[in-house]
Amino acid sequence: MSRAATTAGPDVRTFWVAGRPTTAEATFEVRHPYDGRHVASVAVPSAAQIEEAVAAAHAVAAEAAALPAHRRADALSHVARRLGERTEELAALITAENGKPVKWARAEVARAASTFRWAAEEARRWSGELQRLDTDAGAEGRLAVTRRFPRGPVLAIAPFNFPLNLVSHKVAPAIAVGAPVIIKPAPKTPLSALVLGEILAEADLPPGSWSVLPVLNEAAGALVADPRLPVVSFTGSGPVGWGIRDAVPRKHVTLELGGNAAVVVCPDWSAPPDLDHAAARIATFANYQGGQSCISVQRVLADRSVFDALTERVVAAVEAQRTGDPWDDATDVGPLIDAAAADRVTAWVAEAVAAGAKVLTGGGRDGATVEPTVLVDVPADATVSCEEVFGPVLVLEPVDGVAEAFARVNDSRHGLQAGVFTRDLPTAFRAHRELEVGGVVVGDVPSFRADQMPYGGAKESGVGREGVRYAMIDYTYERVLVLTGVAL
Incomplete structure (x- = not known):
């Protein structure tokens, strides 16, 4: 990847700020790993555009959290369906930017569609639990209703090796629980995430509930530090991941940091x-x-x-x-x-x-x-x-x-x-x-x-879990409602 402070031309890929396609003057270049040929130029969000995306995510958080389950599920089902319809296009894009053989790229698109499909199903099941409290005499007539609510907007930082499915594993659970999400794809492989933005733009989601910002890695620190993004979900190298956790110890940080299997x-x-x-x-x-x-x-x-x-x-x-x-x-x-x-x-x-x-x-x-x-x-x-x-x-x-x-x-x-x-x-x-x-x-x-299964590591392989339902748990916290005077 090379960078150039050039004026964006008609062949420059746009990014997404609060659900709207947006461009900028600065660009960087994506090249095919196999032969080095030019694949695309990508516009880089300015500081003002990044601020707009974060402010929109913060402002829409309450509305997104209150979105009915059927709207969340319908949006996720739409994405799953459209990923399936655009499989060949997306597989070609993954191969172009990442270099993985096209047969593995097709498999990745299929998995991403499955991830959104699972998220749609989990969004419909996201109901909480009832717990009777009259197991002790002092709590007769009391019933607890426990539900989970979003911690707030999610900063999703994805790696280059699965540029569509690992983005999906962060975005789909966020939509399922009603958390706004800001997607930072890897600078070497931003293109499939930008197409995912096209598909998300077709779904019925509140404006501001998602952005795709292909910022360069050196500019990501400000996003990590921003208090309006209380959840950081990172997949990548250990030194970077633990550095993020050390930098924001009061945030909820999930890390998937690899291993030597x-x-x-x-x-x-x-x-x-x-x-x-x-x-x-x-x-x-x-x-x-x-x-x-x-x-x-x-x-x-x-x-x-x-x-x-x-x-x-x-x-x-x-x-x-x-x-x-x-x-x-x-x-x-x-x-x-x-x-x-x-x-x-x-x-x-x-x-x-x-x-x-x-x-x-x-x-x-x-x-x-x-x-x-x-x-x-x-x-x-x-x-x-x-x-x-x-x-x-x-x-x-x-x-x-x-x-x-x-x-x-x-x-x-x-x-x-x-x-x-x-x-x-x-x-x-x-x-x-x-x-x-x-x-x-x-x-x-x-x-x-x-x-759909819990996925994550022990020791220096990270903290937290992916897998749709388990990421939904990571992005939320329990809130208990105690009802008094209930005839149980």
Whole structure:
């Protein structure tokens, strides 16, 4: 991405202030990660336009909170339907700005539509609960009605790796609970969020209840600090996320900060068909999105009894992953977001090799595209093992038994999700009890995510939860109404 203080021309993408399309003189450029070609120029909101958006969100908060459930649900259903109708257009836009293969971009659009569809259903169910209080003699005739109300407008800061669906996971729950939302997309990938603005503009929502502001990262601090935005929902890097939380300790901050997801392959997963299945899933989800997923497979901890057979199969499955032009439906692995990301990933691989690791396949690079890479004999303190690679790199390690495997999973500052290949029910429940992560996926890789389930991490992988209903809870607080003199 490059910036230029130019006068906006007819080819410049507009942004959305309080639900209205708006432009500005300053622009920045979005380029295609695969070949660097120009994709679009995007207008950058001025300080006055940002103020207008925040003031509108603050002013409409009470009206948005009082919006009837059917209007919230109808608006969300409209967005879900329109996302489905515009799938090919949006998938092409995601591939253009992000570089992910178009088949994965189509899957992202489908998930975004599902996210809004779930939000529409949850908006209709958002009713609260009744609790009789006459369980003690002193509270006879009393009934509590507990409902949840918005904390206030939400600042939604989204990353580049899922530029539509991770925006949707912040916007849809906000609309569902009646909270105004200001969307700050990643500067490298703002285009699909701007199209989402077009669709939101078609829905019956109060003016001011949403804005899409493609501000540059250095200008985001003022939005984070603004007291009129009491909720900050951030997905991205750990240092930035924890910096936000430290900067505004009195705000409600939710953070999804990634991890270095591990897979455990247990000794009972030893039959050839089982190993073939595990290898295929590991290879696919170590490399999908170029490895740029918070729950991409990074570490494989295989019982020594299956390690050699699994390694052979994983290497073959990784070598079958096709890299190349993301516009080709046959491409499995596209480029990283930019050359700087590729520089970092290949430097981490080189560091591990210098410390004694062996490359079983991959390790090369063409521009921003890094070959799917498999490493063994990686020192435990190597960066590629300890930190989030966010690239198509896989570390294989033998372990002696489930106890050692689970200890290795937990020997990390991160704890987002883990996968456990086992058919043993006690082992599955042991994994759920012992693994210090936000989610345990049994019989599959940690990369599985259903958009309605709670999603988030432990330790340095963040605080709070996404997943429509769980984000709705995060965006709201409980308010109790006690009725007195009720005949129960």
